[in-house]
Amino acid sequence: MTDTYQKTATVTKAPVFSMAQVAPWVIAVIFLMVLPIAFGSNSAITIMNQMMITIVFALSYNMLLGQGGMLSFGHAVYMGVGGFFCMHLMNIVEANELPIPLPVLPIFGGLFGLGLATIVGSFSTRKAGTVFAMISLGIGELIAACSVIIVAFFGGEEGMPGDRTYFLPFFGTEFLRQIEVYYLIAFWTVLSALLMYLFSRTPVGRMANAVRDNPERAEFLGYSARWVRFFSFCGAGFFAGIAGGLFAINYEILTETNLSTTQSGIILLITFLGGVGFFFGPILGAIAFTLLQSVLSLQSEIWQLYLGALFLATVMFFPGGLAGVLMMHVPAARMGRLGWLVGPYLRTILPALIGIAGLAALMELLFHVRHSATGDTDMTLFWVTFDSHSILPWIVAIVATVGGIWLARQGAPKLRETWHRANTPGAAKTTGGAA
């Protein structure tokens, strides 16, 4: 699934797809099939649905940012407009009893996303860089503003509701239950991801990378950088529209928040967090972000602060995102040396995690003391309940923070050295023997 695997396969000979390419998809499909058996509660399924929709959306965003080098601040618009059209279609189907089954609905969302992208792309893709970014911001703001002004189409702030159960039953399924919706979304997620992956392997997809790296050179290879960008842009609009259709099916309502610039910002965050350099990066980002959003926000009121800090740390220290961090280990893994890193990792990352947890505990304590009700000094943190106004928890948190970070710094040189050795062909595990 990664670039590296792909290339080995291509060069050797392979006009057909190799095992290494097909395997991750098969595993993903099987995995998605059995996942609801393990986590069958409706809320778990709802969160997984949300996750899959985000995956499609983030992958489509990465067609722009990661593969095409276009930074967009208004991508939510394409998902939103696709979704709104699906909502209208849903209501038309309900009113006229049209014989259309629900599972084909996302394709219409995609087509409308594509239509909008064609119009906007015709003038916004002439240049990349800041011009593109600012046009996307402007268009995003415009359409977001329209969503509350043009009530006839967007339904104002109440949004546009619908009911998915009036479609033609699909092999007896009326999509009354969440689990049925889950499999519908899972099907579309895998299909869209596969299509987007294949798109990145087509001539236009490959040239998108070339134009991203060096638009001028690409022009001297016979390709107009503008049209290459335009096709990527349309593709991204199409799949964003599909995500919008899935959203319409899952939530049966679209509101103006779907179009807001905040949504556009969030998808940028998700994609970057996951890693723009690899196809599967946005998938990781979508999973991680949805989990943070749904799980962390149940545990902490200041989760957005953590999210902001995590995002900033990612940009500063791991510009490749989660996927980049994972793929950093591939060379060492190829040489069978991942085991070397386990010890130093434990000695560095474990204390670092404790330090971070300590820091978070300090923030939570501070927050609790400042904002909780008078007399309500009990707080629960990391499954322990204690009195936030007593001195002990503060000491524990400070010790954990300082100690954890100190220990991590102690372990860091060793980790760096081992890392270097694990990635140098022919190096020995330790230097001890040689001396």
Add this chain to the structure above:
Amino acid sequence: MTVPALQLEGLRKSFGKTEIIRGVDLSIGRSERHAIIGPNGAGKSTLFNLITGRFPQTSGKVRLHGHDLAGMAPFEINRRGLSRSFQITNIFSNMTVFENVRCSLLWSQGYKYSFWNMVSRSRELTEGAMEILEQINLTSRAQLPAGVLSYAEQRALEIGITIAGGADVIMLDEPTAGMSHSETDYIVELIRKVTENKTLIMVEHDMGVVFGLADYISVLVYGEIIATGRPEEVRANPKVQEAYLGAALEAEH
């Protein structure tokens, strides 16, 4: 009489008030290896950029196989069979060497803006790219990111990208700039090999390379061509010797 591969008529270019190219007339025949030499600041690179559509000319005409190129974007000129390299290495450094070459094959193999073909499924593409890599001796480097290659290898890759599209007019901008002796020999050999039966136009400073490769030489001084001819004719031309050496001396002081 056959139509020349490339023909320049009264080509002029001004930046603001300064005229850089002051009326260049030049005709380059098919399968000719033609070098453009001249002192620093003579306008050689500007001339290149005018021909390839990177800059619009102020006046005059550029004809490729008899077709006027006026107002065409670089990609359109390229599709008409003209390909160029750059003075500063200009490759896709985040992509692998193999990908670099394969991308340069796409248009000429008729894929255009296709999003229904898988590049990896085309035997022609893969084999074509491997063939080019073979020619430029980079087969063993195929899977490395282009950015990590050595300088000479990157120049070789650049030439590979330039010729891969099958253009019959190849323009190379200082292909040996900044190279050691052995590297230069390697590149010259490479150029000779890959431009077999093609029209080659190159800008070059290294006189050894110029006189070793070129069938014809044009001398550009202050935006004008003062002489064109066979290497030995140009070498013997007193006007060239005077003007060229004079300008060169001036440029150095």
Add this chain to the structure above:
Amino acid sequence: MDLVVINLIDGLFYGLLLFMLSSGLTLIFSMMGVLNFAHASFYMLGAYFAYQISMYLGFWMGLLIAPLIVGIAGAGVERYGLRRVHQYGHVPELIFTFGLALLIEELVKFFWGNNLMAYQEPEILKFALFSVGANAVPAYKVFMIFTSIAIFVGLLYVLTRTRVGMIIQAALSYPRTVEALGHNVPLVFMGVFGVGTALAGVAGVLAGPVLGTFPGMAFVLGSIVFVTIVIGGLGSLWGALAASLLLGWLTTFAASSSFQFADLLNFFGMTRPEDMSESYLRDLWSLTLPQIGPILPYILMVLILVFRPYGLFGKRDV
């Protein structure tokens, strides 16, 4: 007529406020190529710091100290954050400032909470200086107008009359050449970033009491500042000034006009439908210009980018 005069004054006020933000941003942007998304966050920090200081030392000390703190914070961000991200390229830099804006907002909420801060103008300026018709013009607004003009004059003096200014000006047009000339470009960058954010801080201190001091204040103003410098053209202080005033007056006059789109539809020979609930154009019939006033700058920006990508006064591409 009275309304036109008063709108001219209000537009000038708003335009100059925008200019205090856009001047710093355009300096930073043209020099370092960084679209600083967190610029308006420094504006917010200015307001909050000044509020906190004014609780103890009064408004005037806040006006003096808060921008300094903001400037130092900005320089610190450049030194320890941006410089590190710089090596990865422009997009990560931009994303960095985007994340920074997010984090600053969360930090502000963490320390000051979500509520509006009761940040007030100084008592001495709390009176109506003069009236146009029934409309009063508060002394504080006049004070703000003169302060921002003074800042602009000062900035112009520094840029055109001092050595540091010359270097900065040169760096605006030819960043690489200046680097090659052996100036300590990283230091200049840090300084410009600090000064730019301090200017935003001043804007925050001054605008906080008028436009409200709350965690969303950066978000509300953030993107409009970009729009300003893009319309004005990069690297051009005059462009930033012109665009700021243009947007100031544009939004002011749009908000106070009473133009209705129904008139436009009538002009095109359409008649108002009897049953509005069935018409797809029903929203257009009730639309007025003030309703869309605040999005006019975005429309203007998109048009400018499509037809003149280097802005009104700019020389190079955005």
Add this chain to the structure above:
Amino acid sequence: MKRTIKLGLGAALALSVSATAVLAENVKIAFIDPLSGPFATTGTNGLAEFQFAAEELVNKKGGVLGGTNFEVIGLDNKMDGKESLINLQVAIDQGVHYIVQGNSSGIAHALTEAVNKHNRRNPDSQVLFLNYSAVDPALTNEKCNFWHFRFDANADIKMDALTDVIVQNDAINKVYLIGQDYSFGKAVAAAAERDLGAKKNTVEIVGNELHPIGKVKDFTPYARKIVASGADAVITGNWGSDMVGLGKAIIEAGFKGPIYTYYAASNGITRTFGEAGAGTINLVGEGSINPSSSPEVDEYIAAFEAKYPDHDIAQPRIVNVIRMLAMAIDEAGTATDVAKVASALEGMEADNFWGGKIKMREQDHQAIQDVYVMQQTAGVKHTLDNSEFGLETVVKVENASADMPTTCEMERP
């Protein structure tokens, strides 16, 4: 690699769900409102009011059904429709039968739709939606359903009361309407126009303006128009920073008349207006706090302020939600069969904690109660925002709009 991550996700999901599921025997009420983001103050304030009311007025008095306690679970919807629907699903999975929500009519519409669909599709895990603050009239008119109850006076009722006050004031001959450009802002303007026209057609509406919501940086131009129009009073439905920006700009521009609002109090607004707002900012709402109806109410407010010094009793109706729900559960004899509880709640008449009576109208599930017009004043007994200012009742409208017609055609199960 991919698989381990997804397994980790599963574990985390399971964890999160189990960590929040406590004390299964309580009657759980899910509070779905913003607890983070720009609107968190309103949300956290409301949650505190709910938890305090449940503790003081139900649990400390022996609970419902002879000993079962109320438990209010806060779920953060981040002011987002999609997140609210996820929260609804999480709540239902935890065995919650009652959800309360109030911030944003848009979200209320999404929730009432979703609850209606859920109850139709899952008859064995039905839920009630107790709306404590979303005032869009449509929720109890064309969009009404059996599972939705509104405890706040809706925008039309409040406007009815407000215009009663305005037409009695002879000093007000010209009124300016301004509001945010969305359904609620439009509903306020339409109601004002309709009511004023019907009640006293000599009152002239000199301006009717909408501005984009949350996008206006400087309200001065709008204020200029208001002053120039010669208006005697302004009516606005603005809230949050749009309210403060507008209010300050109007006062600064030299406007001297009353500004009638729906939401210009608490959350820092009262404090920010301060002296300038005293005597100018008027608010229409239910539940009079200054003066209060009884010493018991005074005690309750004082106890709340003592426990939550940063919060205010900003939404008095929350007390009625808790009290009436407890009464309905006791009357129905069950907390799980919500259809029975809903039937008990329909048409219920009870003592309003804040004085007078409150009736849950049967046709449309809209609470009918006394509505007050209050004014920002210094030196009242119960102040807001820890400032010296609070709201003091100016006029009381008894059983406001008890006979207001409704277009609701309720389908009962």
